[in-house]
């Protein structure tokens with residue numbers, strides 16, 4: 001098996017090192033499961049030369065701006081454009097890229113009125129090449145998989161990781177193996193993995209079971225694991241925050257709100273914020289808050305019941321299948337970033353998620369259910385006084401509306417919460433429903449429908 005080393009062929013030696021998040025052990029090599037050889041905890045990537053060179057922050061802003069005028073493949077990537085703060089490549093053409101990143105920051109005027117927070121924005125990661133934020137991490141991790149000489153890459157997934165991994169593996173000439181929970185992910189995501197040529201296994205277990213199996217598999221077979229346990233993934237996902245701050249002209253928002261599943265993305269964004277502060281790119285840290293579905297609330301319970309000291313796992317259940325995760329791998333990293341940024345952690349109900357998703361849809365933007373927890377969570381954080389009306393807030397929308405059409409169609413047809421006893425909730429949901437109508441093909445029928453919609 002090729003070793004996973006930071007001085008692998010094609011990688012600038014000593015450009016980065018692996019550090020254990022618990023015992024702090026530093027190494028140039030990582031095991032196949034990306035866990036510390038001493039204590040078994042997760043690794044993160046650090047850059048010792050940043051300190052030696054007195055910080056890398058000085059000219060970065062203008063370098064990144066200039067690269068936006070370039071037509072080279074590596075500069076057209078909204079991830080590799082920030083390569084100065086990523087593990088180094090020896091040559092630009094080593095990157096496997098689909099022009100990921102470069103995602104828009106939208107204002108949300110209607111949601112701003114609903115929440116009473118006028119300065120409300122959405123960073124839409126669902127507009128990445130495969131429709132989710134995973135592409136930002138995958139371009140980096142897939143690149144390093146190929147540099148380390150692997151033929152096979154693999155992941156456990158609730159759908160989006162597998163779609164992304166399969167695409168980048170195909171682009172990079174590698175084979176991919178997908179482990180997903182049978183019947184618990186959207187067909188739309190599964191169809192992507194199939195089309196991109198992955199070997200797809202629907203396992204009779206949940207996501208947590210798939211991930212457990214993958215961690216054993218990578219110790220036995222020469223496959224490179226591309227879950228967010230892989231620290232290269234998180235390095236790529238950091239760039240969301242770099243790009244966001246650039247879009248805000250380096251004025252940090254007061255709050256950034258993300259959905260929490262396996263907790264890789266919140267960890268990555270938090271790491272980026274701290275790095276930007278340490279390098280002098282921003283003067284203060286936004287508060288990073290994590291929102292979970294009530295039925296998959298391991299981090300919420302970990303903080304409330306164990307003060308963030310040990311993981312409280314749950315048997316996860318939610319219609320937001322992307323975050324149907326009960327045993328989040330990166331929980332410790334997420335606790336660290338919540339502490340570092342003074343963010344909050346909240347949970348939201350299934351009805352709150354559906355309502356928020358329809359409200360984001362009504363802005364002409366749309367997202368998948370897991371992304372909508374951010375707006376639902378914001379409403380709670382406003383009510384609690386944690387977010388003040390005068391503050392600026394960025395919601396990270398992680399997945400595209402088209403990722404889970406069944407959820408959306410069932411919502412609008414009124415089939416999602418059939419028999420829900422809560423009248424208040426039903427009224428709120430009904431006002432957002434736009435069910436399709438089947439009509440005779442006559443002008444009269446269409447005009448009557450128009451008139452009714454006006455009422």
Ligand code: F0G
Nearest residue numbers: 157158160161261262263264265398399
């Ligand atoms: N939103 C979407 C759309 C996701 O697909 C995921 C995770 C999350 C939020 C949560 O992010 O895990 O970094 O906390 N999806 C993974 C997958 C688990 O396999 O696609 P996280």
